[in-house]
Amino acid sequence: MYIATYTASANIAVVKYWGKRNEELILPYNNSLSFTMDDNLQTITTVMFSEKFSQDELWLNGKKMDLQKGKKSHVLPVDLLRKKADIDLPVRIVSKNCFPTGAGFASSASGVAALVCATSKALNLTLSGKELSMLARQGSGSASRSVYGGFVEWLKGDLEDGTDSFAQQIAPHDHWPELRNVIAVVETEEKKVSSRHGMKTTTLTSALYEKRLQYLEGVIPKMKEAVLQKDFATFAELTMRESNSMHASMLDTWPPIMYLSDGSREVIYMVEDLNAELGKTVAGYTFDAGPNAHIYTTEEYESVIKERLEKIAHVKNIEVCKVGQGPQQISDEAQFL
C-alpha cells in the first residue's frame, strides 16, 4: 500500500484567471495573482494505491463520486503521476472540505492541490514546486496557485506544450501578517454556470475580453509592487477594479453570465461607503465566479467591516481568513478521525 495525506487551502485571486488559450492543457490567456488562504478554507485528502482495490475510487465529503463523469478532469493529475512513477495500481482518494458549513464554497483549487501533493508523496516522487504546480494546473487552473502559500503568481507562459505555465511564490505567508479576507456569504447554493463553461463562452463572445487582457498587462506589475510594498490603498483599488473588469466581461458574454446578486451589490456599496466615510481605502472587495464577497482589509478594520456586514440582510454568514502557508503533509489517521 502506498499512502499519503495532505491539506491544501483555497486561494482568492486579486488578478483573476478567466479564459483558456488551450483547454486540454489548461493554459490561460493572462498571468494571475492570488493569496492562498489559511486552514479556514482547507481541503484534506488521503491518496492510497493498492493491488487490493479493484478500481479507482473517489470519495468526496463522505460520498462516492462517479469517476466516469463530472469532476473526472480534476483527478487527471493522478494518471499523470502514476505514469511518472511507473506504478499502475488502482487508487482510492478520500477528500474532505473543511469549509464552514453552508458557506457556498466548492473549491477545486484546494482539492486538486491537496490531491497532487498527496499523490506524489504516496508514490514516493520528489517533485519541485514548479512540477507540482504544472500538474495541479492540468486538474484545475486555479489549483496551480494553491500548491504554494503566501502571495502567488501563475505565469501564463508562451509555449504551446505548457512547460512554461506554472505558479511561483512572490512573497511568503508571513509577508503581510495584518492582511485579512473577510468573506460575506450571500448565497449558499452551487453556481448555475460552471467556471469552466463560463470562461469558454466569455473568450468566444465577449468584445470586452480583449480590452481586459490589455488592461491586465498593466495591472500585474502594479499589483505585485503594491503587495511587496504593503501599500494597501493601491492594492485594494486595483483588486476592486480587476474584479469589476472580470464581471463586466462576464456580463458582456453571450448569453450573459451574471454571478453577482443583489447581496453582492449591497456589499460593494458598503465597502464604497466605508472607504468614503473614512476618507481612505481600508477595504477592497473581489468576487470569483459567484456572488459571495471576499473583502480584503487589514486587522485594524476587520471588526468594523464585520459590524457593517451584519447589518446587511442578504449576508448569511461571515468568515475571516488570514494568508496561509500552503499544503502540509499530515498523519494519514487524522483524515479519518
Ligand code: DP6
Ligand atoms: C473566477 O480554476 O475553477 O476563480 O481551470 O476550468 O478548473 P478550471 O477553472 P477554475 O477557475 C477559477 C476562476 C476564478 C478566478 C481565479 O481563481 O483566478
